[in-house]
Structures are given as C-alpha cells and as structure tokens.
Amino acid sequence: MHNSNKAPTRTRASAPGNAPLKPVHQLILLLLAERATYGVDLLARIDEHSEGTVRLNAGSLYRLIGQMLEEGLVEAVEAEAAPGQQGAPRKCYGVTTTGREALATEARRQARLVEMARSLDLIEDG
C-alpha cells in the first residue's frame, strides 16, 4: 500500500508525547482494564459507571474502539462464551501494555492536578 506522510486527520485518543487522554477514552480503558469484555457488555458498564452522563451508541462506540485498536491501546483478546450464552463466542477487547501505561500516565497527571486543587483549598482533603 502507498504510504503517505500526511498526518492523520482524525483526532487521537492520546496524542504523541503522552498528551491527556480524553475522558471517554479513559473511561473505556479503565473498564477494559478491569475486565476484558465484548461490545454490548462494555456499553452496559459505561451506562452504569457514568450514571447516564456518557451515552454511546453503536457508531460512536465502535469508532472509539477502532481508533484505540489502531493506536495499540486496546487489543482483541481470545473470545470466550459468556456464561449461559449460546452460539458462537463473542469477540472481546482488553487493554494492551501501552494502554495501561497511557492510563497510568493519565492518572498521575490527574493526581497532580487534584493535589494542586487541594493546595489551593478548592476541594477538601479526602
């Protein structure tokens, strides 16, 4: 395939140089880090954890998954049939080492921000 040097036009989950992860990417990575799973289950857990503030649909969910697969943050893992599930096993997604590193970097960055906010008495110690 012809390899063009043009910069990718689509937005990235994490820009080079460990720039901040977007909240929705972070949420997906965290949930997948907790447990590798398939699309519908992931969607249900996003609904649950975000308490309805993040509501993805088919198109947006798989656009994000596709993007993170391409960037090496997540990977398709060996599929397993869910308990009680009949038919072919579903394809599952899990977090790669790169994904875990990105999550850790992001968590450290946010921890620093939280520390700063606390020192300015913007939030209480907790």
Next chain:
Amino acid sequence: MPTSGPSPFLRRLFGFFPRNHREAFGAEMWEVVRYRHGQRGRGVWAGWKFNAVTAMDIVWSALQMRGTGMGRWMMSGWRGFGMDARFTLRGLGRAPAFTLTALVVIAVAVGVNTAVFAFVTGTLLERPPYESPDELVMVWASNPGNGQIRDVISGSNFVDLLEHTTTLSSLAALHGDEVVMMQDGRPVVLPAFEVTVDFLSVLGVEPAVGRDFQAEDRVSGGGATALISYGFWQDGFGGDPGVIGSSLELDGEPTTIIGVLPEDFRFAGAVPVYVPLHEDDLAAESRTHHHYNMIGRLQPGTTPADVTREMSGILAGITSQYPQLTGWSVLAEPMTEVTVEAVRATLWLIAASALLVFAVVIVNLGTLFRIRTLERMGEISIRTALGAPRRRIAAIILAEAIGLSALGGALGLFLAPAVLRLLSAIAPPVVLIPNSAAAIPVLRATLEPTVQLLVFAGALAAGALLAAPSLITALAPTSGISASRGSSRVTSGIRSKWLVGVEVALAMVLSVGAALTVRSANHLASQDMGVVGEGVLTTYFGDVEDLPTAQRAEYFRQVIIAVEALPGVERVGTNDYRPFEGEDDFQGVRFPERPTPEPGRGPREEWRRVSEGLFDAAGMRITRGRGFRPVDFEATPNAVVVNEAFAAKHYPGQDPVGRRLTVTEDGYRDVEIVGVVADVLSRGPAVAAPPVLYAPYQAAPRGHVSLFVKVSGDPMSYGPAVREAIWSVDSRQPVLSMIPLEEVVRRSMAVQTMMSRVVGAMASATLILAALGVFGVVGFMVRSRTRELGVRLVLGATSGQLERGVVAGMLPILGVSVFVGLFLSVVTSRALRSILFGVSPVDPIAFGSATLIVAVMVLLATYLPARSVSKVDPARVIEPA
C-alpha cells in the same frame, strides 16, 4: 406498534463506514443497536427518537472516521446556515399569516403522505416475514366450469398431492378454526389454525421458544399438542418460558404447549393457537369435502405454472378413480400476489392521490413563496445596493424555503401517526380474496422509519424546489433596478397566474377522481344487498358436531325458542354461515325431469341449511311462492327455497315454484321448491350473487351455525341476554363473533368506502389549496396594481368596474386550466375503471359536479380579494412618490 427488532434501514446506514471498519465491526455494531433498541421506551415517539438518534450517531461517526474533511465542510456550512437562519426566522416572524399557512400546508402534506405511503408500502411492498417469500405459492382447488376459481381442497386430495408433487419442496394444508378453552367454567373461544406439521417449515419460520411440530404429530394417536402465538404467550401466560410442556384444555382435551411463535409472525391476523392436522385423518376424508387451504414452497427453478400443470395432472389421475371430482383442477399462484390482489388498485389510487396532493402543495407554496419574494423585492434591492452578494440573497431565500419545509415536515411527522390511525380505523380488517372462499387480512400498516425519512427528505427537496421561482426572480439581472416598478411586478403576477392555473388543473383531476369514487361508493351503498341489517344481531354459536343428527337439530330448536322468548326479540333464525364473510358450501343438485348426469358431471350449487325464521329475521325478501313454515321443520324436509340466481340459472323463463329436485345429501331427496327469495350479494356488493338453495336444517344440521336475531332497538344491547339464552340450553357451548348484521354488511363494502373517503378528503384538500393559491395571486395582483387602479378611480372608473376587470383578467387562465384539467381527467380516469362500480369512467354527473365545485371555489377565491380594490385610496396613490 411492536416490532421484533430495529429497522433494517439502520443497518443499511453502516454503508457510510469505511469498508474495513464495516467488515470488522458490522455484526457487533448491530448487536449494540439491538441492545439499545431493547432499552427504548414504548410508543411511536420513542421508536422515532431511537431511529433518529441511532441514525445520526452512525452517520456522524462514519463521517468523522472517513476524515475526508466532509465533516468539517458540513460544520462550516452549518455555521453559515445558522446566520441565515436567524435572518430567516426574523423575516418569517414578520409575516405570521404566510408562515402559518405554509407550515400547516407542509405539515398536512407530509403527514398525509407519510401515513399513506406507510399504509401502501406496508401492504403492497412489505415482504412478508417468511424466508424467501417469493418462493411461496398458494395452491387452490379450481373448478372454472362451476365458477369456483380459488377453492379449498379435501384432506384426502391434499395427502395425494403432497405425496406425488416434485415441483414443490414442501406443501402444507391449513384451516381457520376455533378452539374452546374453558375458563372459570365458561367456554372461551379462541381463533385457531389447524395446520399440517410442515406449516412453519414451508414458511421458513422457527418458533421463538420451544419446538415446531415433529414427525410424531404427523399422524393421530399421540398426545394433543399446540403452538401458541407470541401475543397469547405474553397476555395469557405473562411470557413465562415455563409454559413449554405445560397443558391447556382445548376442546375438552388436555393439550401440551410445545412452542411459541415469533413476535412478528402474522399469517392471517392474530391467531393465538395452532393445532396439528393428522395426515391419516386427512387421508380418510371424503374426496369432495373441500375444506383446506394449501401453501407450498417452489423447488428451485420451478414456477407456479409448473405446479399448476403437475398438480392438475395428479388430480386428473385421482379423478379417474373418483369421477365426482370431474371438472376440478389445481391452481398455484405466488402468495405475495394473491394477498394484495384485492386491494392493489385501490391502494395505488390512494397513493397516486397523495402524490397529487404533494404536487399541488409544491406548486401552491411555490406560488405563495414567489409572491412573498416579489413583495420583498424592495428590501432585496436595498441589500443588493448595499453590496450583499447575490449568493447571500440566494442563501436567505433558500434558508427560508428549506427552514419552512423542515419545520413543517417535522410537524407533519408528528401528525403522521394520527393520520395512519385514522386510515387503519377505516380500513377493513380483512378482505375477500377475489373469486375465492377465503378472506385475508392484508392491510398491515406500520410507520417505517424508511418511509418517514423518505417523505421528510422529499419535503426538504420540495423546499429547495419551491424556492426556485423565487430565486430566478430575485437573482434576475434586472431585479435591483426594476423591483419597485409596477411593470415587473405585473409580469411576475402573470407568471404566478400560470402557476395557479397548474394547481387548478391538478385540483380538477383529483376532484373528478373523487366524484367518481364517491359516486361508485354511493352506488354500492344503495345496492340491495338482499338483507336488511338494521336491528339485527348476529353471532356464531354451538360446537355439537359430535352429537347424533336428531340431538343436534333439537339443540338448535331449543336455542331458537330460548332466544325468541327474550323480551324485545321479534324474530330469530339460523343459517349455516353469515353472508359477506367469504364462506361457501356446495352440494350436488339433481333435477328429476332431466337426464341423470355422469358421475361428477352434475351441477353443484351453494346450499344453506336454515331455520324457519331466517328470512324474516334477516330481512330476506320472498319474491315468489312462500317462505318456510313450521310444518317444513317437523319431519324429513319436503320443501326448499331457491334464490333468484338459482331460478334464473336452472329455470330460465319458467316458474320454479312447485318443481322438485334432489340434493345429494341424505335427507333432502325429492323436495319441492316452495318459494324464491331475493339474491343476497354474499360475495360483496360488486360481485353477482351465486345461485343458492335454502333447505330446512333438521335433516343434516352443521355443528356450528350463525344466529340472526331481529330486535327492537340497538342490537348490541341484546348481546348479553342472547348469550345467556344460548347458555341456558347448554352452558358449555361457545358463542362467538357477535356483531350487528349492519356491521357485517358495512364491512363487505369497506374497501370501496375507504377509497371514496380517502380520495374525497384529498380532493377537498387540493381544492382548498388551489383556492388558496388563486386567492393569494389575485390579492397580490390587486396590491401590485394599486397605483394604476388609483389612477383609474380618479379618472372616473367605479370600484365595481375595476373589480370586474380584475376578475375578468383571471377568467381566461381559469377557463383554460379547468379545460386542461377535464382533459387530463378523461385520460386518467380510465385507470379507475377496474375499481368503479356502476359508474362510467367518464360519468357526466361526476365530471359536471366536479367542474361546478372547482369553478365556484375558484371564482370565489378570485372575487374575494378583488373586492379589496374598493379600499384603494386614490388620494394617496396620485401623490408624488
């Protein structure tokens, strides 16, 4: 309306994604769509919202992924549009009458078109939810010589056809029936289908829960089993999966429920119970006991004609052993064709009318819109003078047109479910398959998002279209300088007049169509149907097939006595079937004065076993001789009554009263014709009555008959009392389908009534639109000629003269358009020939009345705004500008 899954349309939108993404995630994305679909709320609005949100999510995500800059282009376009939208809203707010008119007109057009297309596509184009429905065929027994084109077949013949066919990969027999389920000690009658075990596999349908019938259900002797519908499973068992294997008492027999049909399974309406027919029982049935419908699936590479040929050959082989089958052949037809044949012409007419309304709306709004632009020419020329580029002006005009269409269209989509409910309410629940003894529900309208999106897109395109004349006017090179001058406006007014002319011509076409269908429906409604429906309650009752003949007859006699004893009941009669509902029943007839025919060659006619009071109760008129008397019911029957069609066929030009005949059913030998009764148009108002012979019921009563109760007052108010009276004889006997006879008659004309109502409503709408267009144009012409008219008033003309002048100015164009409309009507009304009854497609009364109505409306719409001439103040118009 409940559907089993999300619309396939959404899946088609996956096509926006890049191919590799689609291939990698298509199935998973669909799973997510299904999951979200399961979470949506109930109701049409929730369904609509789900479709809109999902479609936008898919398209938007795909555009972002494609990364071609299309998304950014759309965004920038949207921002520019936003600025124009603000101007537009302000402009529209300043002209509330115009805005409101346009919105209402678009909303009505979109609402009506969405509903009509949902209705039409739902019936004509929706593929039935079976596997490869094009391979399915309806197979009929056919006896063209006897006028029975599509008849049911006997069980024994079915078994032979099943065994020998090579053109069909599978074949099933079925029969609409009822089963009685005991509930709280009272019989509850459930509609049921008796089907052979291959029924579901012919259709390619699998039960949603449990299993299909199996080999052991093929023959009798095993335990009774049943499949139930999804609706019955939900309503009767709360959707409990544990119902599989449980037992239900049907017709007094413990019956095991083995499976639940899929939610979207509709073969012929919502039938809750399916019980198996056993092939050994079928094989033992009489060859002439025609009873079952058949459906089959074509072998690859074969056609329905091949099936017809092969099966007629098989039947000919059987006929050599059973001469009574002489004259019978087999007819196979594509199922998807048969089920819509009865309503196709009507539905296309309705669809064509709706499209015509849409066309008139576009022309109408185009006219109004253009007038509005002409009146804003002053403002536009100032903008141009101040340096506004032409494309900016074009954008504002387009934004106004598309904005109005979008808003009106959205309102219309809200309106559509109500219109669809209205249509569904006046549509018949079932229609008779032409030339058959079968009735089928064919009108299954659902509000598909595809249709909604299509009509909405049509409205937006129409919006852009209706801006075209305005754009041409506003962007004309001379617009800036001549805008404020009368000459240009008058020329423009003349162009608008021609647009109005087009509207009037189209309104003329629809009005003629409406007048023709209304005349046809009136003609049908005024037909003598052969019964008098007012004040008659009808019901089916009894399930005493298993009793000996004498006890059966006694049961019916006692029920008649019990019901007749009710206060307010004037007369009671029984008949094998209710007319107008697609039932038929043939029996051989022999005439002693004629040579004995060869076996199977003798005439067969419809016959009905009736009680003494039937003719009085149902208002059937005796035209010669006498009706039945009590004495005719005391012993072996010696008297029969025939209808006029029977008399005309078998005794042309002679008096049949006093002649004798024999019915080939034991107990009716050598009976005397004692009277002739008027024909009952039992196959519908547009079909000639078949010859029928009425015989006293007591020698061979059916086990299940219809009851006719003539009462004083509202028939339905007698329902509970009649039911109790029937149960006072035997409380285990079912009573079902209780409706007034008037309703039965009304239903038989439902397709025609629906057609005339819908086309009539649409014609009224176009007429109002056309009048509105004329009104707008004439008003505009008066306004644009204010200066000229003022000068003429000063010079001594009276306002009356000027009014007449304005009206006269419109007359040539209106005359021409009415004439063109009439010409178009003559051309198009030929297409109506097949659905008009008793009315010629060029019926002068219909053409005359439609022309008169259109002319009066249009003249009124011209005259009313012309009167504003008198408001012109000459003093003001001659002031220096």
